[in-house]
Amino acid sequence: MSTDGxxxxxxxxxxxxxxxxxxxxxxxTVAETPSRLANxxxxxxxxxxxxxxxxxxxxxxxxxx
Numbered sequence: 001m002s003t004d005g006x007x008x009x010x011x012x013x014x015x016x017x018x019x020x021x022x023x024x025x026x027x028x029t030v031a032e033t034p035s036r037l038a039n040x041x042x043x044x045x046x047x048x049x050x051x052x053x054x055x056x057x058x059x060x061x062x063x064x065x
Contacts, residue, residue: 013041018064021056027064 013019017030019041031053032042041061042053 012036013058013061019043019061020064022060022062 013030013033015030015032018027019030020027026045026047028043028045028048030041031044034040034042039059040055040057043056043061044053
């Protein structure tokens with residue numbers, strides 16, 4: 001995931017990137033990004049047994065270290 005050096009997302013993720021939800025704190029892995037211009041990604045939560053990824057806005061994600 002691209003960041004501004006302070007952990008803030010700048011709007012681009014790559015499939016397989018580890019991410020953290022900014023407000024809820026959960027972590028996951030980017031499953032799919034529809035296009036370079038998309039404002040969202042499909043993310044698999046680490047804590048979920050659901051096999052389907054969920055739709056998350058990029059502004060709600062940050063890189064997980």
